[in-house]
Amino acid sequence: MIRLTRSFLFFWCLAATMVTATAAEIQPVKYVFLFIGDGMSFPQQQMAEAFVQKTENRGLLLNHAFPYRAITSTYAADAFITESAAAATAIACGVKTNNGMIAMAPNGDRLETVAELAKKNGRKVGIISSVTINHATPAAFYAHNVSRGNMYEIGLDLVASGFDYFGGGGLDRPNDTGASAYRGNIYDLAKEAGYTVARTEAEIKALAPGVGKVFAVGNTAALDYAMDSNNTGVRLPDFTRQAIELLDNPNGFFMMVEGGKIDWACHANDGAAALFDIIEFDKAIAMAFEFAEKHPGDVLIVVTGDHETGALTLKNPGSSQIHVTLLANQKVSYDQLSSLTRRAIRENGEEGTFEQIQPFITDMCGLVFTGTSRAGNLVLTAAEVTELENSFATSKAAVLANQSAGQNLLAQTMMRLLNNKSGLYWSSGDHSALPVQTSAWGNQAEQVIHGMRENTDIGKRLKQAVGSSPSTRRVALAP
Amino acid sequence: MIRLTRSFLFFWCLAATMVTATAAEIQPVKYVFLFIGDGMSFPQQQMAEAFVQKTENRGLLLNHAFPYRAITSTYAADAFITESAAAATAIACGVKTNNGMIAMAPNGDRLETVAELAKKNGRKVGIISSVTINHATPAAFYAHNVSRGNMYEIGLDLVASGFDYFGGGGLDRPNDTGASAYRGNIYDLAKEAGYTVARTEAEIKALAPGVGKVFAVGNTAALDYAMDSNNTGVRLPDFTRQAIELLDNPNGFFMMVEGGKIDWACHANDGAAALFDIIEFDKAIAMAFEFAEKHPGDVLIVVTGDHETGALTLKNPGSSQIHVTLLANQKVSYDQLSSLTRRAIRENGEEGTFEQIQPFITDMCGLVFTGTSRAGNLVLTAAEVTELENSFATSKAAVLANQSAGQNLLAQTMMRLLNNKSGLYWSSGDHSALPVQTSAWGNQAEQVIHGMRENTDIGKRLKQAVGSSPSTRRVALAP
Numbered sequence: 040m041i042r043l044t045r046s047f048l049f050f051w052c053l054a055a056t057m058v059t060a061t062a063a064e065i066q067p068v069k070y071v072f073l074f075i076g077d078g079m080s081f082p083q084q085q086m087a088e089a090f091v092q093k094t095e096n097r098g099l100l101l102n103h104a105f106p107y108r109a110i111t112s113t114y115a116a117d118a119f120i121t122e123s124a125a126a127a128t129a130i131a132c133g134v135k136t137n138n139g140m141i142a143m144a145p146n147g148d149r150l151e152t153v154a155e156l157a158k159k160n161g162r163k164v165g166i167i168s169s170v171t172i173n174h175a176t177p178a179a180f181y182a183h184n185v186s187r188g189n190m191y192e193i194g195l196d197l198v199a200s201g202f203d204y205f206g207g208g209g210l211d212r213p214n215d216t217g218a219s220a221y222r223g224n225i226y227d228l229a230k231e232a233g234y235t236v237a238r239t240e241a242e243i244k245a246l247a248p249g250v251g252k253v254f255a256v257g258n259t260a261a262l263d264y265a266m267d268s269n270n271t272g273v274r275l276p277d278f279t280r281q282a283i284e285l286l287d288n289p290n291g292f293f294m295m296v297e298g299g300k301i302d303w304a305c306h307a308n309d310g311a312a313a314l315f316d317i318i319e320f321d322k323a324i325a326m327a328f329e330f331a332e333k334h335p336g337d338v339l340i341v342v343t344g345d346h347e348t349g350a351l352t353l354k355n356p357g358s359s360q361i362h363v364t365l366l367a368n369q370k371v372s373y374d375q376l377s378s379l380t381r382r383a384i385r386e387n388g389e390e391g392t393f394e395q396i397q398p399f400i401t402d403m404c405g406l407v408f409t410g411t412s413r414a415g416n417l418v419l420t421a422a423e424v425t426e427l428e429n430s431f432a433t434s435k436a437a438v439l440a441n442q443s444a445g446q447n448l449l450a451q452t453m454m455r456l457l458n459n460k461s462g463l464y465w466s467s468g469d470h471s472a473l474p475v476q477t478s479a480w481g482n483q484a485e486q487v488i489h490g491m492r493e494n495t496d497i498g499k500r501l502k503q504a505v506g507s508s509p510s511t512r513r514v515a516l517a518p
Numbered sequence: 519m520i521r522l523t524r525s526f527l528f529f530w531c532l533a534a535t536m537v538t539a540t541a542a543e544i545q546p547v548k549y550v551f552l553f554i555g556d557g558m559s560f561p562q563q564q565m566a567e568a569f570v571q572k573t574e575n576r577g578l579l580l581n582h583a584f585p586y587r588a589i590t591s592t593y594a595a596d597a598f599i600t601e602s603a604a605a606a607t608a609i610a611c612g613v614k615t616n617n618g619m620i621a622m623a624p625n626g627d628r629l630e631t632v633a634e635l636a637k638k639n640g641r642k643v644g645i646i647s648s649v650t651i652n653h654a655t656p657a658a659f660y661a662h663n664v665s666r667g668n669m670y671e672i673g674l675d676l677v678a679s680g681f682d683y684f685g686g687g688g689l690d691r692p693n694d695t696g697a698s699a700y701r702g703n704i705y706d707l708a709k710e711a712g713y714t715v716a717r718t719e720a721e722i723k724a725l726a727p728g729v730g731k732v733f734a735v736g737n738t739a740a741l742d743y744a745m746d747s748n749n750t751g752v753r754l755p756d757f758t759r760q761a762i763e764l765l766d767n768p769n770g771f772f773m774m775v776e777g778g779k780i781d782w783a784c785h786a787n788d789g790a791a792a793l794f795d796i797i798e799f800d801k802a803i804a805m806a807f808e809f810a811e812k813h814p815g816d817v818l819i820v821v822t823g824d825h826e827t828g829a830l831t832l833k834n835p836g837s838s839q840i841h842v843t844l845l846a847n848q849k850v851s852y853d854q855l856s857s858l859t860r861r862a863i864r865e866n867g868e869e870g871t872f873e874q875i876q877p878f879i880t881d882m883c884g885l886v887f888t889g890t891s892r893a894g895n896l897v898l899t900a901a902e903v904t905e906l907e908n909s910f911a912t913s914k915a916a917v918l919a920n921q922s923a924g925q926n927l928l929a930q931t932m933m934r935l936l937n938n939k940s941g942l943y944w945s946s947g948d949h950s951a952l953p954v955q956t957s958a959w960g961n962q963a964e965q966v967i968h969g970m971r972e973n974t975d976i977g978k979r980l981k982q983a984v985g986s987s988p989s990t991r992r993v994a995l996a997p
Binding site for chain 1: 560561564568585587588589594596597598599600601617829831832833834835837838839840941943945946948949950951952953955969
């Protein structure tokens with residue numbers, strides 16, 4: 040008998056009108072940090088949070104250090120489910136665009152990015168990513184292209200940007216001679232444009248204030264996963280700390296730091312790799328806090344994700360507990376696990392049995408073949424053993440016949456069983472529509488978050504924050 | 519080479535300390551509404567939002583009318599994944615308890631609920647739910663029990679509460695003669711305690727101001743799903759509107775309205791049923807806005823979910839679009855679909871073929887057997903047809919042999935295929951750990967949301983809002 044005594048739509052309009060209170064203009068802040076966890080939404084953060092709570096008796100900075108938090112939608116101009124180029128364009132420029140487009144409006148108009156505006160306003164600019172530096176997310180801060188796939192052209196835009204610090208993973212296709220715009224190796228062009236190009240750990244560590252424009256992108260296309268790195272090499276927190284040191288100047292800076300391999304791990308449904316890359320991303324955020332301590336009132340830190348990847352759910356059939364610490368039993372990321380598994384199968388050869396491969400499975404993922412399976416332990420159920428055995432048969436046949444289909448099924452099954460026992464269930468190899476968390480700390484953090492709903496709100500507000508007159512108002516650090 | 523130049527933990531503590539800014543005390547508000555969408559988190563809201571945007575060219579009040587929104591964690595004292603009793607206790611009392619407990623601390627201490635405090639402070643109190651009124655969520659506002667399963671005892675507490683209005687679904691086990699505390703039919707006890715018990719639509723519609731304490735719980739154990747109701751009967755918005763009329767008084771009121779069948783639909787992975795119950799829940803919220811328009815400054819509306827149910831993901835393999843409007847092709851909720859499907863199989867009998875059941879499948883879920891399958895249409899792929907055919911064979915055998923296992927497989931497959939074509943993928947029949955959205959509108963809405971992180975924050979702040987001196991300050995409606 041529903042009788043809306045007056046038009047429902049009328050009340051909807053009434054109520055909706057009431058919330059159009061506009062956020063106050065953000066005043067310029069001297070040091071502005073933006074951290075983007077690619078593919079990182081609530082489930083990914085909850086997973087990492089649960090892990091550090093159990094293993095280190097602390098929480099993530101990511102979740103706890105930020106007093107103001109918004110629920111941010113991620114859809115693109117032409118898509119319910121975004122990818123990283125459209126999402127990064129929204130975050131960098133404050134405009135929704137089509138999937139795949141880099142800092143361009145759907146009609147092809149070039150959009151000014153927050154990084155370009157910061158540069159124009161006399162600030163220094165740093166762009167850091169754990170994946171290839173001309174990948175979609177960092178690209179949307181310095182490049183303009185109809186397609187994220189035009190890696191070489193994006194590399195040209197990088198050189199032309201004149202930004203002060205690029206750090207992280209190397210260039211994808213730096214010497215793409217087939218590109219219509221080809222005019223030489225991007226690294227060489229960067230040198231010609233005045234960049235100090237540092238590609239080894241020694242070269243990167245040797246960079247010191249006064250060096251000028253820096254292109255410190257390591258020697259690999261992307262940084263190793265944190266879990267594979269053994270804490271060696273120049274890692275995301277190191278790049279962040281170095282960029283802070285090199286960019287500090289009286290006019291302030293804007294810095295974007297992307298935890299890009301979180302997304303890659305989630306695409307592979309590799310919970311352990313995502314976990315340890317989120318923890319490392321959190322340590323990069325710690326660098327901004329360390330700096331903020333010395334510059335009270337002059338720092339604004341914004342953290343967001345660009346979308347969710349993997350359709351991850353934390354749950355446990357038949358139980359209300361999860362066991363995320365079990366993920367630590369995975370020795371290497373899926374990238375390595377898959378190749379090691381193929382090698383183990385190949386080495387055992389035609390005569391290789393499932394029993395022979397079991398110690399390898401236990402060694403790589405902690406899964407145990409004897410004992411009583413129960414919640415929170417790694418003992419396999421009979422059904423799980425059968426599944427592994429079938430996967431082994433498939434992968435063995437594929438590996439020995441050099442047929443690509445099926446070669447990685449055993450590694451995938453090992454990893455999935457460990458993920459499930461840990462409480463992680465992935466239902467996609469791609470992105471989902473889940474919103475993300477955006478949080479802020481520091482000067483005007485509350486205003487940055489106030490009323491935020493869309494990822495474009497991030498770009499709009501950060502553009503205000505990188506205005507030409509950095510505020511040095513001594514506002515309290517705490518909200 | 520990660521070198522945190524100072525202890526990471528130190529910065530964690532530093533940063534975490536910075537955010538302990540306490541929210542300002544909430545001053546009493548005359549009319550306080552709490553809406554709980556059971557099982558409703560981001561994916562459920564996004565689904566309903568996408569639907570009304572396409573079909574009605576508007577948004578949900580739920581998402582758009584509320585200027586202040588928080589990300590609220592849901593875990594229980596003893597569980598990573600909550601159920602409704604612990605969640606409702608957190609929301610009603612401001613204390614985390616163990617799964618299954620109703621307004622009691624883990625040690626068994628009785629917790630005062632926001633509804634009890636409101637009553638003590640001279641307000642009137644209304645409790646409304648679309649599911650059974652002694653179900654866990656409403657129970658946590660008026661009852662105290664170690665187990666949500668003690669339905670009869672919870673019913674006794676309902677009668678003893680003296681609250682002014684109970685509306686929605688009827689009692690579960692009102693005459694449980696096996697209960698150790700048994701002392702008669704709960705409905706009779708309610709009458710003896712002075713309640714006007716109204717169980718039919720006519721009785722409920724006849725209730726008028728001055729009637730005194732009301733127990734208007736309909737004639738069924740829970741309200742029909744909105745999609746099954748044909749807009750007949752007394753629905754959630756009707757109960758809400760009536761409670762507002764009957765409870766309005768100079769001392770104000772506290773009212774809790776639960777969209778409880780959203781959760782039941784999600785347990786069944788029934789996207790259409792969840793969708794239309796969310797839209798109806800949204801219309802119940804509209805009643806509070808309608809009332810607020812007449813009482814500027816005197817109303818506070820808080821909307822939350824208690825947890826996510828179904829591990830729902832919105833996605834579409836190989837596409838960035840979803841097609842939620844297709845859900846409208848499902849004619850009835852799974853409750854009815856399953857029995858209708860069994861009946862159709864039974865009527866066709868031993869000779870019944872898959873071809874014979876196809877028109878039924880098309881009629882019930884819109885799935886089409888001929889034509890070209892493509893994104894956004896309902897034409898089945900060859901693989902989907904095969905899956906339906908196999909499900910039919912299983913269900914036919916089970917139905918005709920009166921074996922319960924497998925009887926509903928065909929109905930489940932029909933529904934799942936429609937859900938998937940619509941962009942909905944469920945990966946659980948139970949709850950997940952996803953946080954929920956809590957939003958607020960009206961008097962001090964901003965303070966209610968400020969710094970909110972835990973579901974217990976809702977209870978703590980609402981307890982302040984139902985203090986004994988309802989504010990009639992004429993603050994602006996808009997924030």
